[in-house]
Amino acid sequence: MSGEFSVLLVCTANICRSAMAEVIAKAMLHSASFPVATGSAGVRALVGHPMAPHAIAALGKLGLDGRAHRARLLDLDLVRSADLLLTMEAGHRAVAVGLDPMAERKTFTLPEFAQLAAGAGHRRYRSDTAERARAIVESAAERRDHRRALEVYDPYGGPPEGYDTCAKTLGEALSHALAALLGPR
Template identity: 35%
Template sequence: MTFHVLSVCTGNVCRSPFAAQLLAARLAEAGIDVEVTSAGTHALVDSPMTPEAAAMSRRAGVDPDAHAGRQLTAELVQASDLILVAAREHRARVLQLVPRASRRTFTLREFARIADFVARARTVDPSFTFASDDPAARVEEIAVSRGLAEPPATPQDDDVVDPYRRSPEVYAEAERLITVAVDGVARALAATASGGRGAA
C-alpha cells in the first residue's frame, strides 16, 4: 500500500510545498512507494508557491508549477501515515484536529534529529535490522525514540524559520534547513527498503 506523508506549514506557499516536493523526489529515487502532499494551517487556498519558494524547488530539480495552496483538515491528517510540520505551532494545530495523530506527527527537523539518533544508536549493534520493510514501522520506531534522543539546544531548533514576505537571506536559511532535514527523513525512510542496513 502507498505510504502517505503530509507536509504542513502556515500558508502552504513556502515551506510545506517545497519540503513535500523535495521529499517526494528523494523517496522516488530510493524506490519508496509514497505519496507526499502538503497543506497549511491558514492556507492561501489555490495560491501558487511564492516566487522565492518556487525558485527553491527548481534549484532542487523539482517542478513547483502544479502547486495550489490547500487548507489543513482533519480528513487530511487522518489519511496520512506521517505528518511533518514546519514548526511546533503547526504540530499543535494538527493535534487539535486529530489528537490521536500525536505519534505520527513531528516537526521536519525533529524527525530528522531523532532518526539520526536512532541511526547512531544502531552502530552499537551492527547486526540490527528491522523486522518489517514498512515505512510505518520506521515512523513507530522514531516515535518511541522521541524521549530518548538528546533534545535540541533550544526548542526553536526543531523549527524551520518562516520566510514568507521576508528577505532573500531568510528564504536561503529556510531552504538550507528544509533540505538538510528532508535528506535525513529520506535516509530514514529509505532504510526500510534495505531492512534497515546502510541507508540510514
C-alpha cells in the same frame, strides 16, 4: 497495514515552507524502495494559491519545479490519513494534534523528527518496508523529550536569499528524516 507510507508536510499558508518541502521530498523519494506518498497543507492555507514566487525560484536553483503547487487547508482527513506529519513550527504541530489528538505520536516538527529518527534503528524489520518506517515514527515518539522543538525559519515576505536558505534547511532535514525512514541502502 498498507504497503504505502504517507508523509504530510505542514506550515502556515502552504505556499512556502511546506510546499517547498513537498517538492524536495518527492524528488528525494523518486526511487524509494517502497511507495511513499507525500503532500502538504497549511493550518491557515491560502487555498488554491500557487507557491510564493521566491520559493519557486529557490527550488529552481536546485533543479526542481514548484509551479504546479496549489495550497490546501489542513483538515481532519489529512491528519488521519498520514503516517507521519512533519510541521515547520511547534504551533503547526499543535493545530494538527488539536484536530486529532490521536495524531500526537506521529506529528513532529521536521527538524525534531530528523534528529529523533536518526538514532532509531529497527533491525527486526526489513529495511525497505512501510512497516519499518512506521516503527521508526513510533520509536521517535517514545524518545521525544517535549522540550521546545526545533523549527524551520519562515522566509515569507523576506529577501530571496531567505528562501534559498530555507530550501537548504529543508533539504538537509528531509535528507536525514527520509534516510531514517527508508533504511540503509
